[in-house]
Amino acid sequence: MCASIIAAGAVMVSAAAVGGGLWWAGGDPEPPGGQDDHSAAPTCASVPEDTLAEILPGAVLETDDRGPVAGGEHTACVWTTLGETEGDRAVLRVDLSARFTDATVDPVVTGDQAATAAHEAVVPVRGEPVDLPGSVGAEVWRGQLPGTAELAFHTANLLVRVSYTAESEGDPVTFTDARDTAVEIASRIGADL
Numbered sequence: 001m002c003a004s005i006i007a008a009g010a011v012m013v014s015a016a017a018v019g020g021g022l023w024w025a026g027g028d029p030e031p032p033g034g035q036d037d038h039s040a041a042p043t044c045a046s047v048p049e050d051t052l053a054e055i056l057p058g059a060v061l062e063t064d065d066r067g068p069v070a071g072g073e074h075t076a077c078v079w080t081t082l083g084e085t086e087g088d089r090a091v092l093r094v095d096l097s098a099r100f101t102d103a104t105v106d107p108v109v110t111g112d113q114a115a116t117a118a119h120e121a122v123v124p125v126r127g128e129p130v131d132l133p134g135s136v137g138a139e140v141w142r143g144q145l146p147g148t149a150e151l152a153f154h155t156a157n158l159l160v161r162v163s164y165t166a167e168s169e170g171d172p173v174t175f176t177d178a179r180d181t182a183v184e185i186a187s188r189i190g191a192d193l
Contacts, residue, residue: 035111037111041098042193057083074096102114132190140179162186
């Protein structure tokens with residue numbers, strides 16, 4: 001039962017990402033402004049391999065999509081894993097969105113301002129602030145599926161979202177466990193960015 005929840009969660013997250021990407025995509029990405037720290041969305045390789053090996057042993061990269069979003073460029077990465085014992089599974093999704101300065105409007109909207117606005121738009125009221133090194137702000141909250149923690153943070157003109165869903169011995173992990181794992185993964189990604 002729980003395995004189907006995890007699998008359904010991965011499918012729903014991927015479908016939402018594809019649908020959302022198509023809805024937001026406006027053809028070619030906006031060109032980055034000269035003052036933008038990130039001139040492109042980082043690749044899935046920005047999630048350190050040692051982090052995956054330690055926290056998600058045996059993880060397989062299932063999705064590695066890159067394309068335009070309104071005002072920038074986006075990368076979506078999804079890893080899945082089967083644990084060492086039957087009934088242990090995890091799905092990790094990381095979205096990296098570089099927002100570029102828009103000089104066509106008055107006043108000019110910087111990539112940092114666009115990333116800040118996008119960050120504020122995705123965090124629900126129940127988001128709990130967390131301290132991540134190198135980030136301007138970060139929040140974590142309980143996901144819709146059991147055993148899921150969602151997290152968002154931004155640094156300069158880059159918005160990063162982390163979603164972690166897991167089960168242990170066939171049951172969803174507690175939110176505290178999912179939260180701690182999502183925060184640890186986000187901390188390591190942020191340190192490398």
